[in-house]
Amino acid sequence: MTVLAVDRLVKHFPIHGGLLQRQVGAVKAVDGISFDIAKGETLGLVGESGCGKSTVGKTILKLIEPTSGRIVLGGKDITALKPGAMWPHRKGIQTIFQDPYSSMNPRLPAGTIVGEPLENFGIARGRERDERVAALFERVGLRRDAMRKYAHEFSGGQRQRLGIAKALSVAPEVIVADEPVSALDVSVQAQVLNLLIDLQAEYGLAYLFISHDLAVMRHISHRIAVMYLGRIVELTDKRTLFARPLHPYTEALLSAATAPDPRRRRRRKAIVEGDVPSPADPPSGCHFHTRCPYAVAECKVKDPSLREVAPGHHVACHLR
Amino acid sequence: MSGILEVRDLHTQFDTLDGVVRAVDGLSFDLDRGETLGIVGESGCGKSVTALSILRLIPPETGRIASGSIRFEGEELTRLSEEAMKRLRGHRISMIFQEPMTSLNPVLTVGTQIAENVTRHLGVSKRAARERAHEMLDLVRIADARRRLDEYPHQLSGGMRQRVMIAMALSCDPQVLIADEPTTALDVTIQAQILDLMLDLKEKTGTAIVLITHDLGVVAETAQRVVVMYAGRRVEEAPVEALFDNPLHPYTRGLMAAIPRLDTDATRLQEIPGMVPLLTRPIVGCAFAARCPLATDRCRAEAPPVVDAGGGHTVACWEVTP
Numbered sequence: 092m093t094v095l096a097v098d099r100l101v102k103h104f105p106i107h108g109g110l111l112q113r114q115v116g117a118v119k120a121v122d123g124i125s126f127d128i129a130k131g132e133t134l135g136l137v138g139e140s141g142c143g144k145s146t147v148g149k150t151i152l153k154l155i156e157p158t159s160g161r162i163v164l165g166g167k168d169i170t171a172l173k174p175g176a177m178w179p180h181r182k183g184i185q186t187i188f189q190d191p192y193s194s195m196n197p198r199l200p201a202g203t204i205v206g207e208p209l210e211n212f213g214i215a216r217g218r219e220r221d222e223r224v225a226a227l228f229e230r231v232g233l234r235r236d237a238m239r240k241y242a243h244e245f246s247g248g249q250r251q252r253l254g255i256a257k258a259l260s261v262a263p264e265v266i267v268a269d270e271p272v273s274a275l276d277v278s279v280q281a282q283v284l285n286l287l288i289d290l291q292a293e294y295g296l297a298y299l300f301i302s303h304d305l306a307v308m309r310h311i312s313h314r315i316a317v318m319y320l321g322r323i324v325e326l327t328d329k330r331t332l333f334a335r336p337l338h339p340y341t342e343a344l345l346s347a348a349t350a351p352d353p354r355r356r357r358r359r360k361a362i363v364e365g366d367v368p369s370p371a372d373p374p375s376g377c378h379f380h381t382r383c384p385y386a387v388a389e390c391k392v393k394d395p396s397l398r399e400v401a402p403g404h405h406v407a408c409h410l411r
Numbered sequence: 412m413s414g415i416l417e418v419r420d421l422h423t424q425f426d427t428l429d430g431v432v433r434a435v436d437g438l439s440f441d442l443d444r445g446e447t448l449g450i451v452g453e454s455g456c457g458k459s460v461t462a463l464s465i466l467r468l469i470p471p472e473t474g475r476i477a478s479g480s481i482r483f484e485g486e487e488l489t490r491l492s493e494e495a496m497k498r499l500r501g502h503r504i505s506m507i508f509q510e511p512m513t514s515l516n517p518v519l520t521v522g523t524q525i526a527e528n529v530t531r532h533l534g535v536s537k538r539a540a541r542e543r544a545h546e547m548l549d550l551v552r553i554a555d556a557r558r559r560l561d562e563y564p565h566q567l568s569g570g571m572r573q574r575v576m577i578a579m580a581l582s583c584d585p586q587v588l589i590a591d592e593p594t595t596a597l598d599v600t601i602q603a604q605i606l607d608l609m610l611d612l613k614e615k616t617g618t619a620i621v622l623i624t625h626d627l628g629v630v631a632e633t634a635q636r637v638v639v640m641y642a643g644r645r646v647e648e649a650p651v652e653a654l655f656d657n658p659l660h661p662y663t664r665g666l667m668a669a670i671p672r673l674d675t676d677a678t679r680l681q682e683i684p685g686m687v688p689l690l691t692r693p694i695v696g697c698a699f700a701a702r703c704p705l706a707t708d709r710c711r712a713e714a715p716p717v718v719d720a721g722g723g724h725t726v727a728c729w730e731v732t733p
Binding site for chain 1: 453454568570571598599600601602603604606607625626627628629630631632651652655665666667669670671672673674676679680681682683686
C-alpha cells in the first residue's frame, strides 16, 4: 500500500541580481523526481552535498512550497494545501533531524517538548498526555524520570531518541529522517538505527531516509534512490544497487566509499575526478557527463530520462 | 625503521567548571619514519588533543600538558620554547584540520598564503616562494594552478581548499604531517580523491603521517599501523591488517560490530551499551569496564596490563588472552 507518492517534483530557488533585483536564474535543487513509498518500507535517498536530497525532504513536509509536481500523502494530494489546510495532514508525516537539539526549546523540560504535538493536535492533555509521553520515553529507551530533565542534560544519542519520541507521538504514517545518525558516534549510531528498525516493524512506519552514508543506507533501506544535481539517476532495491549498480555515478559512489577492510584499497577502481557542478548552472544533457568516464557525445546534449531497465530497477543513463 | 616521534605517558588536562578533564590520560606511541599511523576513536577519546599536544597548541589559559614526554627526532618538544616551536610548526611538523576554511586566511590569496609559509621557514626570495607555491598546487593536482594562485579561499570548493591546505602543509618538506579528520567534512567522492592524494604524496615525499579520525573505513584504507583510543588511553595498537582481522580489545570488537557494512546485509547492528565515562574524575581500573561484556571486579579495580599478542599487536585488557 502506497502511503507517499511523489510525482515529477520540482523545487527551484530563484536567484535575484542586478540593480532591480530581478530574477536572473534559479538553483534547480530538485528537478523533476518521482518515487513512492509503501507502508512499512524505507526508501533511502542518497547523494552528496548539494544534490537536493534535503530539499526533497523539506518540500514533501511542506516546509517549503514545491515549484511544480505532486505530493500525495495517504491518498490525499497535499501539493497545493495552504498551511491551515495542511495542518491536519501533518499528523501523517513527521520528521527527525540531524541535530534534534537545535529544534528543542532549552527552557522546557523534555517531557513537555515530546508532549507538545499531543496538545497541539488536541490528542491528549494533562494527565493523559503525561502518561502517553512516559510510554513514549520508555519505548525509545529513555527513563520515565528523564521527562523532567532539560535538552542540554541529554547526550547526542539520547536527544535523537527524544526527537524520535516526539515524531512518534502523533502516530504518523511517514517519517522523513534527514541524516538522523550523521552526528553520532558509531556505537551510538548503532543504537539509534536499531531503534528505528524496531519501531518500523512495530508500527508499520514508512521512512524516507536521507543520508550521504552508503553503509548506513544499505543497513536501513529497502530501496535506494541515488540523487545527483536534483535528479534521481538510479532507483532500485538495495541488493541490486550494491551488487549490480548501473549508473556510472552510483558506481563511482560505491567505489569511493571507504570500508573497514584494509584489503579493499587495492581493489578500488577509478575515482571520479573533479567537483560536483553548481545546481544553479548544471551541465547540459546528462548532469553527470562532465565527470563520467564513459560519456559520449549524446550525453552532452540529450537529457536521459529515468527508465525501468529491469523490474523495479530504474536508471537514467543513455549507455545502460 | 626508526622512530621519528615518540610519545611517552602523555597526560593533557583542561580546567573546566566541572573540574579537571583528563583528556589524554597516559598515552604512549611511536611514529616511524615515513609511515602512516592511524589514531582512531570516538568523540572525546582524546585523539585531537593528542595532535594539539604534539604541536604544543593547547591553549595555556585552560589546559596544559601535565606530564609525559614528546620527542621529535630526539628533541623534547614539551620543554621547547614557543619561539622554537614556531620554527618547527609548518616546517618540520605540519598539520591539516577538518575544516580548511577556519585555517585559511579569507583575505589573502592562496598563493600568498603558501608562499608566506615558505618564506618564513626557508628564507627564500618572494619570487622563489611563489614558484614553490605554484609547484605545490601542481603537486596536489589543482588544475590551472597558475590562475588558482591568485584566488581567495572562498572561490574554491571544499575539496580544493583541503588540497590547498595539504599543499601548504607539505610546502617545506616536513618530516611529520598530522592530519586531524582531514576528510570528515568532504563528500565521499572528494574524500576518495583526497585520501588517494595524501597516500600518493607520502610515497613521493617520505613524510610520516599521523592520521586522526573517527572513521574505521578511512583508517583501514590509509594507515599501516593503528592506535585505538578510549577515554584518553590507548586500548589497542596493531598493524592495520591484524587489527581488522583480529581485533582483540572488547571496545575495538564492539566498534567493528557496530558499523553498518557495505558488503553484507547484517540483520542487526551490535550496540555498545552505555556511554563514555566522565573524564573529570580519575578512572580506576579499565576505562571501558562499565560498558564491557567481559568486565570482572579486577577490571573495575586495577588498570589493565598491556598484553603483547606478537607482531606489534598489543592490547590493554585483563580478559584477553592472545
